[in-house]
Amino acid sequence: MKNLLDGIEDVLLMGPGPSYVHPEVYRAMSRSTLGYMDSYFIRIMDEIKTLLQRLMNTSNERTLAVSGTGMAGMETCLVNLLEPGDDILILINGVFGLRMREIATRLGAKVDVLEFEWGTPVRLEAVAAKLNEKSYKLVAMVHAETSTGVHNPAGEIGALLKGSSALYLLDAVTSLGGIEVDVDGWGVDALYSGSQKCLSCPPGLSPVSFSQTAVKAIAARKTKVPSFYLDIDLIGKYWGGDKRSYHHTAPINMFYGLYQALLLFMEEGKEAVFARHQSGHRKLVDGLEGLGMELLVEESTRLPMLNAVKIPEGVEDAAGRSTLRSKHKIEIGAGLGPLAGKIWRIGLMGYAAREENVDRLLTALRDVL
């Protein structure tokens, strides 16, 4: 029987994720599987927790990786924090804000939204005005909008929420590991991310963190969390505490990959990693502008790891990306929703965020345009 795996090419992943994986992470994932209650495996889980706490700047005890992708992390936060009838305010300026609205609605929450033009950031004054009008159990925002490349003001929103009774939920799927994420400093109560963006690990895990305030709010629920798989209290009892108890069979080898990815981040050092993302981004922007291309997002609110660039007149979206993939072995991303066919999304995440990769992409783009 033909094995399709033999035909897999090494593609330079410079789309919106998954990102290009570090070779050491592949090696980590192919280590021997241990039992999910094996004491040596538990040591690795404990280390993952500690490394995630450092990466997120938090002392939250309830910091762990959910056994699903970033979307599972989003749902974990919402399904644990919301009960039917709860008031949530969602700040939306792209696909992932819309996703939060969809999930919160399915959970029976009363959802208010503030919408901002895609490609522009969440505006603080509008949020402040809304918070003056009404009090919320939860306010939710995406830090790095993967659909547009906008850097939302996560710290400023946190400051705005200090003193209010609202819990603060932040999507850090694309930001974590590429720019600063300061859970405790910003007063974030619940955060979720993904393994497959700036951490250079394949998709499959979602790092999350819950503050003490969030843990208390969950303990005070009137109803059980409707999802058993994503019940953070039960997951937390597997990840720590006096007596670990079985909840599900952890994806052991994915945990190895995440652990290795976190070690690589710490070894290189936060400042060096963030600087590498920034310098790659500047080089990319210069190069794109040199090719006559225009970025979607204004300079002051651009993310380094996700660069949305307008597709030049006369260039066909799908054909251009297809040539990059087939001829140059590079993946970039398409636009989503209202931006479909109008932009390309170029990721500079983790291991991919290197100047030589930017050079390779720019050369390929010159060929395509």
Place this chain on the structure above:
Amino acid sequence: MKNLLDGIEDVLLMGPGPSYVHPEVYRAMSRSTLGYMDSYFIRIMDEIKTLLQRLMNTSNERTLAVSGTGMAGMETCLVNLLEPGDDILILINGVFGLRMREIATRLGAKVDVLEFEWGTPVRLEAVAAKLNEKSYKLVAMVHAETSTGVHNPAGEIGALLKGSSALYLLDAVTSLGGIEVDVDGWGVDALYSGSQKCLSCPPGLSPVSFSQTAVKAIAARKTKVPSFYLDIDLIGKYWGGDKRSYHHTAPINMFYGLYQALLLFMEEGKEAVFARHQSGHRKLVDGLEGLGMELLVEESTRLPMLNAVKIPEGVEDAAGRSTLRSKHKIEIGAGLGPLAGKIWRIGLMGYAAREENVDRLLTALRDVL
């Protein structure tokens, strides 16, 4: 910084799962990550679907792998098939039947159960009597109870349900790939399994299948599926159809592993794989009895891949397992719930189900007892 991965030992996994992984599966998982919409990756997904259909004996179009562990598969089936107030009958003779009850209850279903003594199978007469009393939307059972090693009569329950309006949900986490699972022949409407049992792949994916009747029942729901991550209709649109649409970022490298595991199964051939499980089981039972040990389950309803054996008087549960793990590099499982401290669970799943592994375990057990 110390890398704990360097200290991982190769442990012969003969517990209730995860099982011992085939070396080719590790190799598969370390192949280069592709994008989740990459056309070559989509080809691999298509092959996974076809291979799962063959393995499960089904032509169900809605056959795929959920991006979570077996527990996510259980929740996927229940959350899509049940709405608040729906009547479900759950046949319980172990931990995983209890889990279904817990999830169904959280979803607001009206849950009836029939309980059978742990270590004994579901009895058809009792089920038939219950079905005469009341009609159900869904009847659910575990095929291979991992907590006890009992082989439940999956085909017979299917026959009983033919002609009734109830949908039939079967947990095939531990059975799939080790004994026959005949979705179409038995009239199963929804089935979930796990990658980490008889398929010899690490945990992280849950193969599922839904019949046309189940798909129609889901389409006729009055309410949206409360989980977005596990919404089978949205997941199905990513796995097939005219226009694939983004739902979540698939755990690419786990899919490689599952694909390789399925290829290995097909290459060896169903009959050979099942025979290997049976002969390993017979050798194990003979050996255990030779050591004076007694099996929990009566011969006629024993599973080959999960062997529950009573811990002999005078032998300490945790100490015994710990010696097996530390000195002999073999993992076996503890008892759960009422069987904790009373039994050990010995898995003979997939790649582990070989006579040389049985020999190695028996030699080690002789040392421990």
